[in-house]
Amino acid sequence: MLKQAVVCNNCGTERKDANHWFVLAEYRKVLRSLMPEETGPNVLGIAVFSLDETTAQIEGAEHICGESCLQRRISACLTKLMLVEIVNAETK
Numbered sequence: 001m002l003k004q005a006v007v008c009n010n011c012g013t014e015r016k017d018a019n020h021w022f023v024l025a026e027y028r029k030v031l032r033s034l035m036p037e038e039t040g041p042n043v044l045g046i047a048v049f050s051l052d053e054t055t056a057q058i059e060g061a062e063h064i065c066g067e068s069c070l071q072r073r074i075s076a077c078l079t080k081l082m083l084v085e086i087v088n089a090e091t092k
Contacts, residue, residue, distance in 0.1 A: 006021065010073050015065070023056065023062070025049075027046060
């Protein structure tokens, strides 16, 4: 059971014991947090997990309180990642 206080990064709701929460993180940060000895590919992407003691510790992860907040954050993250790809393509 997760013992730390958790607040939704989207709406500010505080986590209660019975809530179903998510963790949203950049893919490369997930790899670094869960497998620090691996260098892995440097790819852009996002990963979504159920909130638990392991996933709560992912560096730079966002804690999300439910599906509606998750959908908003995924949309924002995908837009950001697409903009990064456009800028990278234009600078080549």
